[in-house]
């Protein structure tokens with residue numbers, strides 16, 4: 001593997017110049033590139049962490065209209081914040097944005113910090129996000145290493161080890177290549193190259209400004225690199241879910257604890273089916289354990305398959321009837337009886353939104 005220190009100064013200059021020239025013509029025009037205000041740039045960086053640009057754009061536009069300043073976001077209720085994020089997934093990002101905004105108001109007078117070390121103390125901001133924000137907002141020479149950049153650099157240097165095993169080297173390469181005179185444009189160009197030319201499948205090497213320096217291209221290995229890590233198959237959980245109706249025709253929902261997966265979001269109650277247990281028995285047991293009430297499990301409503309990062313779930317959803325007991329938030333933060341038409345006011349995870357759609361039909 002090429003060590004980034006091995007490149008001559010002339011090669012580095014060529015790489016910088018060719019990339020910046022390419023970016024001048026082919027760079028993407030994105031809403032968050034029309035500003036140098038760190039707040040909207042930060043919002044876009046967080047939204048883009050796990051989500052594609054075309055999905056992010058409408059969320060980004062609604063977000064900056066609803067929470068136009070850091071102080072406005074800090075003062076918003078968490079439920080509003082989660083509702084605005086609904087559908088984007090990875091909700092820890094929204095909770096961290098909210099907490100970080102409150103931290104900026106309390107500790108930095110509402111102004112986004114300009115020092116890398118301070119930015120890294122904000123919840124939800126790691127090294128590459130900090131680099132993305134500081135270079136885009138303040139033109140600071142801070143490198144980035146998101147998924148796209150890892151792929152481009154691994155191919156450029158013909159890295160035959162999975163990128164996550166050689167992060168120190170890839171960070172050094174990103175830092176070494178970064179143009180100190182144009183860090184904003186350089187980092188954005190690198191991201192665009194990864195997103196539009198050096199794509200995961202069938203990279204368009206003939207159109208690439210770096211093809212004369214690229215080891216993967218020279219070795220015709222652009223489709224084999226980067227090497228992917230062998231991953232263990234993800235576990236599959238069968239879940240029993242209850243849509244519990246009371247005599248007034250209301251439905252019981254609960255708000256998940258703050259500290260776990262999907263924290264702060266609302267859901268239809270339920271839990272994991274134990275080995276040998278039927279869906280109906282699981283639902284009755286879970287509802288008694290989690291909410292302290294007795295229910296009667298009725299007809300099947302819908303089955304939903306959903307994949308999270310580390311596991312896959314099958315939600316087996318049944319209509320249920322409340323029999324007795326006052327619902328208690330034993331394993332959640334809050335429970336509420338709501339009417340069907342009120343469900344849309346609450347932030348729900350994606351899989352639960354499909355339950356609401358089934359109910360509305």
Ligand code: SF4
Nearest residue numbers: 198205208211214222
């Ligand atoms: S030449 Fe091909 S593989 Fe190499 S950086 Fe360019 S697009 Fe990626």
